[in-house]
Amino acid sequence: TKKKTELDLQLNKDQLKASIVRHLRSTLGTSEQKASPQAWWKATAAAVNEQVYERLTRTQQTHFNKDTRAIHYFSAEFLMGRLTSNNLHNLSLYSVCEEALRELGLELTDLCEQEPDMALGNGGLGRLAACFIDSLATLNYPAVGYGLHYEHGLFRQEIQDGRQIERPDSWREYGNPWEICRPESVQEIPLYGYVETVFGDKGGLKKVWHAGRKIKGVPWDIPVVGFGGHTVNILRLWESRASEFFDWDVFNAGGYVDSQAEKAQAETISKVLYPNDETDAGKELRLIQQYFFCACSIKDIMRRYKRVHGSDFSNFAAQIAIQLNDTHPTVAIPELMRVLVDEEDLNWDAAWTICYQVFSYTNHTLLPEALEKWSVNLFEKVLPRHLEIIYEINARFLGDLVEAKWPGDDVIKAKLSIIEEGEVRKVRMGNLCVIGSAKVNGVAEIHSKLVKEDLFPEFAALWPDKMCNVTNGVTPRRWLLACNPELAALYDEVVGKEWPLQLDKLRGVVKFADDKAFQQQFMTIKRHNKEKLVKVIKAETGIEVDANAIFDIQIKRLHEYKRQQLNLIHIMALYRRLLANPDYDMHPRVFIFGSKAAPGYKLAKDIIYAINKLAERVNNDTRIQGKLKVVFMPNYRVSLAEKMIPAADVSEQISTAGYEASGTGNMKLALNGAITIGTLDGANIEIVEEAGAEHCAIFGLNVDEVKALKARGYNPYDFYYANSELKAVLDWFDTDYFTPGKPGELSSIKRSLLEGGDPYLTLADFAAYSEAHQLVDSWYRDPALWAKKAIINSATMGKFNSDRSIQDYVERIWKLERCKVG
Ligand code: 26R
Structure with missing residues (x-):
């Protein structure tokens, strides 16, 4: 019996179309006339699965034999x-499937939305x-x-x-x-x-x-x-x-x-x-x-x-x-x-x-x-x-x-x-x-160093070779190719089609960072992605935002150490500045959050509430002429991240130094051309090393400074009394300005930052954070400068391919060999 060749496995459009229709009838028990979008999605998946299972069987046989x-x-x-678009991309069937479905009067992207x-x-x-x-x-x-x-x-x-x-x-x-x-x-x-x-x-x-x-x-x-x-x-x-x-x-x-x-x-x-x-x-x-x-x-x-x-x-x-x-x-x-x-x-x-x-x-x-x-x-x-x-x-x-x-x-x-x-x-x-x-690893250089020196120092002394580092990574297939098709196509043109496997190839884009025509192409794509997100925001929250504004995004679980509260109080400070001076000079900004709080984490839930109350007030305040908008996107999840990340101008990575082991959202956002506002924590440090310090807005205390301040005895009141803007913002939490008729509803946040001792040094980093934002604002007013920085950020993220992480695991820990299938 002759073994099927690669070519036999690859479907053409007509075969795929026939297979989808066959599955619609024989697997889903319906017909083209009455099938729901969900049935079409499942029929498509079933057709794709014919390919998947064939290759799965070959893989298992190969692994068993060898x-x-x-x-x-x-x-x-x-x-x-x-998994639908991911599997299609990985099987090189995405555009074939898109065409097949179009001939059936269907949009693949719509069908993908059917998948939970x-x-x-x-x-x-x-x-x-x-x-x-x-x-x-x-x-x-x-x-x-x-x-x-x-x-x-x-x-x-x-x-x-x-x-x-x-x-x-x-x-x-x-x-x-x-x-x-x-x-x-x-x-x-x-x-x-x-x-x-x-x-x-x-x-x-x-x-x-x-x-x-x-x-x-x-x-x-x-x-x-x-x-x-x-x-x-x-x-x-x-x-x-x-x-x-x-x-x-x-x-x-x-x-x-x-x-x-x-x-x-x-x-x-x-x-x-x-x-x-x-x-x-x-x-x-x-x-x-x-x-x-x-x-x-x-x-x-x-x-x-x-x-x-x-x-x-x-x-x-x-x-x-x-x-x-x-x-x-x-x-x-x-x-x-x-x-x-x-x-x-x-x-x-x-x-x-x-x-x-x-x-x-x-x-x-x-x-x-x-x-x-x-x-x-x-x-x-x-x-x-x-x-x-x-x-x-x-x-x-x-x-x-x-x-x-x-x-x-x-x-x-x-x-x-x-x-x-x-x-x-x-x-x-x-x-x-x-x-x-046999081996113990941390997930970014700084984190692995802290694992060795602070968490397990005696174990490290006992077994000097046991502790190692493997910096995290993200798959460029999902986090660029699939989620940002226009940018992916541009990169295909400029550096060839190998980048989804060899993300370092994107370095070839750096030489176009100053090229006016390329900048324009790059920023046009960003603009399209922002316009798409504008529609999603409107549909999910009813809030109208302008794609001309800077899209400033913080997406991650809600935790005090990740410091959504720092972002929050800074937005309140901007709002105060705008109220005090309607001509306050800033490029319009949309601050967008996506975050779930652990159900039992009271303060985290209060921070979500505060963001939403601030949003209501700010978004409906005509005095500030639309310069500031705040959006909390409900139910943040992988599929929403895929829509938000390509549309981000600014990436918020603002954890207290020493607490974010690595972060991976930071990598995804930079890869898609967002500029990082961040602390020297986790993989941010390595992102800055790759992109160059001048292309990121780094602020605040570093790990050693955090330790030193804590050792000295940190007192948040020092910062509260020394900074009148900060004091006014914190005092705002005790009023009913954002919760009309219900003063004190937001007071827990102020309390945690003062009486609570502010364990994550929010107030200590506030002034530096505010300056970093001003710097970013000034960059954005120079479109060529901004485009250059965004392009360089995206083009230099090759290190953060999860293939590289896996290769590190293989060499430092697993000692595996590749096994060719087929
Ligand atoms: C113990 C239990 C309740 C529990 C605690 C914490 C369960 C899950 C967690 C989540 C932690 C361990 C986590 O997700 N850590 C994150 O891992 C990422 C991948 O390495 C890092 O990028 C990120 O910095 C880190 O917070």
Whole structure:
């Protein structure tokens, strides 16, 4: 039998058109005459899937035959967004599909709007995982993403009377064409119960975990199509189900209701994504979620390994690499130990040698409240055997390694212990990760340095080669090619079509940064993108904004350290200046926000409310002649980001230095020609290195200055009393100027910045921030200067291709080889 060639796989327009119509009839059960846009979208996806599945099968066969080492990316979050246009682009079918649909009287972009976002993540960490699996497939690396198949992703945000309301997200309510259920790979996962010590067959003692409950894990596969369409890897997401779906004995005894309750409990595990972007609520269900998907994934890996190697584990560490995306999947470490020691009968040392070679850990935050700790009691109840294993890992680590390095030093032992002593004893997941991993990385140069020097200094002393850096990146396929087609086409013309794979090629654009004609083309595209966003803003909020204004955008989760409140008080200051002097000289500005607050984060929600109240007042104030507009875009998500980012003139990256691990929105915005107003934090530092300091508006305290000010004793009142404008703005929060008849509704913000001690130094950075804005304003008045800066920013972001990040992971951590498919 002759193998199909690449050419056979590539569809032409007429074939695709026929396939879409065929699927409309035979898969969707409707007809051209009465099909809804949703049915057309699903039919299109089904037609595309014929291509996807063929390539998926080839990839899996190739990987199986070559038995290559693979990376297994464990993440509680994958923020995939929509897949239709991405898959079409990666299969080089986008324009073919566009034409095919046009002949059927349909617009592809409209059909794409039918797809709900796959919002199985909170923000940066989840979206990074999505970019990384795109890059892994694109670079032809054997890789599997493992995570949870949440029924409900991150909540949908509605704004009512200016306040955030959370509504459930139901992304698969009407079916999702991109997922495939794999009942043949179902797993069963134990929970609760107790541990018994018995005599093993080989003599010696053996531990047996008698589970109190068993949960079924059902895998759903999402094909991950690499750009160019050669490798199609999978993202495997586990859904929880009741183990004995229907217990007939219980049923006959009239216990139908009870059995239904069990079923509901089991299904709860993968029911909903935790929106906690902030504090770890210590919830039992979250720990169970983590264990559930890790245990399913380890079993899945084991099954595949044993199919080839049987019970000979000598190749395991050579074949299997597991990346832990933050500490959320840490329990995979004691789980692999449990499987190797208890189930596969390896001795401890052999198992541990495998274990720490397999795992590596990425840290994504230094915020103490986000470093996961689980109470020992909870662990003992849910995972009794794992707690024993953790104790054993800890005892050997402290007794051998730490004792050898710092003999008799109990202070260091207490600090490095996996167990935190105290009233409530806790398991420190970060420490377990570092001890159980071959490599530990941060996500930007400065962040990795802080991980080494401030977060884990003793671990770094113990293992100097363990800590490393891999600066984050974003996939240029989604974040330029697909979301900004006009700019992509311009770049195709100027530097050729290789840039989506080799983003460094955009450097070739730098020499046109002063070219008048090129500047005009570039700014015309920006203008078109802004005009499109104007329509979206009008449709979503009713607010009318002018595309002549500077579009100044801050899009990210709401958190004090990200300092939306700094942006807010600066807009209030501008508003005051305009009220005091209607001729105040500034180019018209539209400040646009997109942000979700964790439902329990009171102050974050108050900041959203304040932005909306400010917007109402400012947008309807005729005295300021439309010079200032404020827009809060509800329900910020991946698909909205794709519309906002190409339209941004200014990118707000204003976190307190030392707190934003990397940021990835900063990269996407600069890549699309926005100029950064930012602090020297996270990847901003590297963006400035690439673009040149003169093309960014950097302001405020740097990491060392933040530390020094805190050490001296920071007092926000010093800044409040010293700056009359700042004082007036803060005092405004206590009036009813923005909340007529309801004074004090916004006071919590002022309080947090004064009595609350302003932990993120908002007031300390206010004056510098205001100056940075004035600088940006002056740049914008010189169109040639602005165009040049925007072009240079976009053209110099090649480093932030997530392909480069993946290549760094491969060389520094995973040691993988590419595997050519087809
Ligand atoms: C513990 C639990 C409640 C929790 C805490 C924090 C769950 C999720 C988070 C989100 C964190 C870890 C996160 O998203 N961090 C972000 O990771 C991005 C990708 O590396 C960085 O760009 C970004 O700076 C960082 O905040």
